[in-house]
Amino acid sequence: MPHAEFPLGPFTPYAENPILTPQGDGWESGSVYNPAAVVxxxxxxxxxxxxxxxxxxxxxxxxxxxxxxxxxxxxxxxxPTENYERHGCEDPRVTEIDGTYYLTYTAYDGTNAQLCLATSTDLFTWEKHGPLFPDFNTFEPNAADVPTPWSKAGAILDRKVNGRWLMYFGEGSIYHAWSDDLIHWEPGPQDEPLMVPTPPGTFGEFLVEVGPQPIIINNGLILLLHNAAVKFEDGTVRYTCGQLLFDPARPTEILAQMNRPWLEPTTREDQHGLVSNVTFVEGLVHFQDTWFAYYGQSDSTLGVATYRVGETY
Structure with missing residues (x-):
């Protein structure tokens, strides 16, 4: 892993964003956004x-x-091929381990969202393994208006922790899960989220949600980039991005967090779209001496922000 420290960054949005936009009159003609990334x-x-x-x-x-x-x-x-995903396969995250790609995505049936897993060795052909947490609701402890089951946003670490595989997951609140085989996952207790929405007046007061896959950084700690939102009285939302720091020996205890966003809506594409005022990061790679963070812009287009190691806040 290349040199990196908490907080990772600073990231600068690419001046020529968006890098992908809708095209044609078929399956990607309306919106293109929320990407996973891998090298x-x-x-x-x-x-x-x-x-x-x-x-x-x-x-x-x-x-x-x-x-x-x-x-x-x-x-x-x-x-979509299964009944539980008949309204969409959404919001992928991907981790490569020993030549196999583990893709988590949200299956939506029109009522319930469920975190699912698929695997591939070539990124083109995928084997689906179904919903991971069919009895879970990650909006707890504030899930009064959210149907159960409900789970999204799974991010798998690419190395074992204390002999097991680790995933962070959740929209609303953030949870964790363990696995011995990367296919079957056992979540932590429903009533013990790792992180709940942040205090009123802060950038995650409505919800917090896992971002891209966590990484091991230079000082030996796990870094998790996450997405957070506020909700206004008129029903609109604003999504920005934060960071969390964990001790890999105790990966369910947050050591530090950014209390202001490292990425937030600033451009027209970020501020106007299917769901306006959204920067939603799901992809993170280190490539050619640069960190690339890929994100959805207002649920409509796809942007990137970059950080070259050595740049400072």
Missing amino acids: KDGKVVLLYRAHADDIVSHVGLATSDDGLHFERHTEPVLS
Whole structure:
């Protein structure tokens, strides 16, 4: 792992964002956003959420030699096939371990959102393993208006912790889960989230949600970039991005957190779209001496922010 410290950054949004926009009249004609990212064969690969005006999401694939300019595969690589995902396969995150790619995504049936897992060795053909936490509601302890089951946002660490695999997951509040085989996951207690929404007046007072996969950083700690939101009286929201720091020996105890966003809506694309005022990061890679953070802009387009090690806040 390249040198990195908490907080990771500063990240600078790419001046020519968005890097991907809707196209054609088919499956990615309405919105293109919320990408997972991984480096494979010397290229950055994005696995991005896209849909037409029906808002039934698919996962598309795009590759880049420089992390900024992408060539898209013509067809989606993951689409709804099961009843529990009939309204969409949404919001992927991906981790590569020993040549296998572990993709978490949200399956939506029109009422319930459930975190699901799929695996691949080539990023194009995926085996689905179904919902991971069918009895969970990650909006606890504030889930009065959210149907159960409800779970999203799974991010898997690429190495074992104390002999087991670790995942952070959750929208609303943030939880953790353990696995012996990377396929079957045992969540922590429903009533013991690792992080709940932040105090009133702060950038995560409505919800907090896991961002890209966690990483081991230079000073030996786990870094998790997460998304957070406030909700206004008129029903609109504003999504920004935070960071958490954990001790890998005790990865369920937060050591530190950023109390102001490292990424927030600043451009027209960030501030106007299907859901306005959203920067939503789901992809993080280190490539060509630079960290690339990929994010959805107002649920409509796809942007990137970069950080070259040595730059300072």
